[in-house]
Amino acid sequence: MGGIGKTELALQYAIAQLEQEQYPGGFCWLRARDQEIATQIVSFAQTKLGITLPDGLDEKGQVDYSWGHWREGDVLVVLDDVTEFDAVEPYLPPSDPKFKVLLTTRLNLGSSVQSLSIEELDDESALALLETLVGPDRIYSQLEAAKTLCGWVGNLPLGLELLGRFLARKLDWSFEKLVERLESKKLTAKALIAKESGMTAQLGVASALELSWVELSEVEQELACLLGMFAIAPIPWHLVEECLFDQDNDDLEDLRDEGLRDRNLLKRVEESTYQLHQIVKEFFRIKLHERTDKGESLKTAYCRGIVGIEQGIDERPTIDVITEIKGCIPHLEELIRKWIDHLSDDDLILPFQGIGRYYEGQGNYGLALPWRQKCLVQAKKRFGTEHPDVATSLNNLALLHYNQGRYSEAKPLYDQALEMRQKLLGSEHPDVAQSLNNLALLFDRQGRYSEAEPLYVQALEMCQKLLGGEHPDVATSLNNLASLFDRQGRYSEAEPLYDQALEMCQKLLGNEHPDVAMCLNNLATLYYKQGRYSEAEPLYDRALEMRQKLLGGEHPDVATSLINLATVYESQGRYSEAEPLYDQALEMRQKLLGNEHPDVAVCLNSLAGLYESQGRYSEAEPLYVQTLEMCQKLLGNEHPDVAQSLNNLAFLYYTLERYSEAEPLYDQALEMRQKLLGNEHPDVAQSLNNLAKLYYIQGRYSKAKPLYVQSLEMLQKLLGNEHPNVARSLNNLAELYDIQGRYSKAKSLYEQSLNILQNLLGDEHPYTFKVQSNFDDCCKKIKELDT
Structure with missing residues (x-):
């Protein structure tokens, strides 16, 4: 391309070779653009070599005679800036070995000519x-600005020489000032136009490209x-x-x-992908205007x-979509930066939505x-404060805040979006259903279950009415409502909804889709909570x-799956399998979500629980404390996750026999759970126990x-008689009867607990072994009394 330094490179090569006396036959420089080559050759032969031409020769004959009577030794012939090779x-x-011919050109002369692309x-x-x-002092005192200058001209030698010579004259100019100009x-x-003596190039950057x-x-x-118009990035040709x-x-x-690439104005960087030099792009934009x-x-x-x-980026893009669309994103961003005013009203928010889904789909919420x-x-600027696209923009921003765990920032945006949609679109519209669902999700995540449920139900009924009984949005609504029931311990109501959503x-999306993975994960979580580990593990x-x-090795949903699978392993006593999964999930969430996020707190809590299960109490305590502080800071002082953190820290203190520290935390957790979850919930039963x-x-x-009795009755009612937590509750009550000497009652409860654990966890599980020991000791005491 023009300005790349072809002429200067040829000149420096020639000088170096002459200094080494590589061409004893001489050095002939010929200007090919708009010049008569024959006239230059004949003139050179006559004036520099003293060749006398015979009379009667035509132009071609004079040239041939000159070459034929050239002085002995290797000769370097340079034809600079060839625009028409045929000429x-x-x-x-x-074809004499002594003649070495070097051409500088913007043309692609084909495979018959040995070429070096600069x-x-x-x-x-x-x-x-x-x-x-400009000298090293000015460079290194303004290094970042110097790099910016180089980048501005795309490291083009002509541009750099023009800028450098300009700065050498303008000693009071800072590099920042030149960048601004x-x-x-x-x-x-002016810095890219003015030329000085001593420069090989006699044109400014734009003038060079004009040729x-x-x-x-x-x-x-x-x-x-x-x-x-495209960005400075490789351009997928499609x-x-x-x-x-x-x-x-x-x-x-x-x-x-034939037009652009052969003239080196466009470069092929890989299959079906091309790129413009930055300066060429700027030049083309001038021509566009x-x-x-x-x-x-x-x-x-x-x-x-x-x-x-944008149409190729759905709400939950897979890794294949991300990979395919990656090369297009810089151009979508450039559309927003440079050409937004040329978008129609209908298309205005589409590029923003596509970019948002692209980054969010990878968990890159900050981007x-x-x-x-x-x-x-932009939507407010184009449409005013009340418009469906403004409502959509509010909703999307709120959803991003929600994914980042910034619930207090999400809530007012969700409220505005819902109110605007109801006003503009009517009370029954798919977008209104979406807003209801999203607001319900927020309440759900905040532990405000009584506020979330009616919104979930309303969104589900609206989707079914407007979209039909089978639609992805209907499946999403079913799944969300099931998750709420799940968190409330209403497992018998949750399971059929999960099954229906899956x-x-x-049926609608195929067996390989992120939404299908989500449904499998949620159903597995329900099985896990019910103690159905053998059913949960294969789904996880x-x-x-x-x-x-589908989503790649690093994604928030992948981290969730790792944690859930690790939880199953931990519940089965498979600690060595669980720990690396917890570690991997924590590292992934910290990288994707930052250190201050509710999902990071969940990871810390899970890892602390594993350490506690292994007796690694000194490692568990700081993580439990950190989890509690993080939950209180991010979720407020009254939230189910805060209650869980209080309970877990109290249990650790109990294990360490720090009873005076444990009791107020247990009291606080129980009171919070009863207030937030109602008097009948598995978590309330856990606190009572x-x-x-x-x-x-x-x-x-x-x-x-x-x-103990209240906890046992509640768990049996909510979870059924076959559940690990029921077994634990039976064992705890049995231990109380045991220490009071009521051995027959204790034996019966131990036996019930043992049967449940053997069926669900097997004989080798640590807790099964513990209950077996309690049962054996109790039987021994009864036998001694009988004796």
Whole structure:
């Protein structure tokens, strides 16, 4: 391309070779552009070599005679800036080994000519070139600005030389000032125009590119202008075809290859992918703005083609979609940055939505946030404060805050979106159902179950009415309502909804889809809570495998699956299998979500529980404390997760015999759970059981017994008679009877507990072994009494 330094490189090569006396036959420099090559050759032969030409020779004969009577020794012949090879080929030296011919050209001369394609400088070399012109002191005192200058001209040698010589004259100019001037004036800045003696190039950057521009046909120039609208990034060629969908693809390829690529204005970087040099892009944009005739139609075509990228990015993009769409994202972002005013009203928020889903789909919420915010600003600017697209922008931003665990920021945005949609779209509309569902999700996550349930029900009924009985949104609503029932301990109500959602997703979306993985995971969680570990584990395995395949190795949903599978392992006493999964999930969530997020707190809590199960109490305590503080900070002082953290820390203190520290935490957890979850919930039963156990170990049996009984009855009612937690509750009450000498009652409860555990966990589980020991000891005591 123009300005890459071909002439300077040829000159420096020639000088170096002459200094080493590699060409005793001489060095002949010929200017090929707009010059008579024959006249230059004959003139050189006469004036430099003293050759006398015979009379009567035509032009070609004079050239041939000159080559034939050249001095002895190897000769270097340089033809600089060849624009038409056919015009110079007849006058090239004969096929004599002594003649070495070097051409500089923007043309692709084909495989018959040995060629060296000159690329732009690398970053280090670009700085070094600039340093030779302005001196090391100015470079290293303003290093970052110097790098910015190099980047602005894309490390183009001509641009760097022009900038360097300009700065050498302008000693009072800072590099930052020159960057600002370039940003405002682009290629028309004086620093890229002015030339000095001593420079090989006699043209400014734009003038150098103009030489190639004028050689392009009208349709090639139009294609160049369109390409100039793209970002400085590799351009997947199918995007160009989508922008110019009304043109023949084969014709487009010819314009690309024969018009732009052969003149080195466009570079092929990989299969079906091309890229413009930054300076060339700026030049093409200038030409676009000069085209008052077709400029607007090209902008419309570009916007129409690029905005179509959004349609390929769904709400839960798989890793295949992410990989396929990755190369298009810079151009979608460029559409927003540079061409937003040319988007139609209908298309305005689509590129923002596509970029948001692209980053959120990978768990990169921090990268998604500015685009969600910009979308809301642009929608309000274009449509005012009340418009369906404004409501959609509010909803999307709220959802992002929700995913980041920033619930207090999400709530007012959800409220605004719901109110606006109801006002603009009516009380029954799919978007209204979406808002109801999202607000319910927020309440659900905050432990406000009584507020979440009616919204879930309303959203489900609306989706079924508007979208029919079988639709992905209906499946989502069923799944969400089931999850609420699950968290409330209403397992018999949750299971049929989970089954229905899973069946619907598999039917509508196929067996390999992120939503199917979500349904499998949720159903497995229900089985786990019911103590159905043998049913939960294979579903967790399938969900994890599917998520890794569809979403990649690092994704929030993958972290969730790792934690859940680890929880099953831990419950079965498979601690060595559980720990690496917990560690992996924690590292992944911290990387994706940051250190301050409710889901990170869940990881810390789970890892602390594993340490506690292994007797690693000194490692467990700081994690429990950290979890509690994080939950209180992120979720407020009254939340189910806070109650769980209080309970877990209290249980650790109980284990360490720090009873005075454990009791107030147990009391606080029980009171919070009863307030938030109602008087009948598995978590309330757990708190009653734990407080009773504390009373028991302190010998306060009269206070322990009614709590044990209440906890057992509640668990049997909520979970059924076959559940590990029921077995634990039976064992605890049995231990109380045992220590009171009521052995026959204790034996009966031990036996019930043991039967449940043997069926669910097997004989080798640590807790089964413990209950077996209690049962054997009790039987021994009864036998001794009988004796």
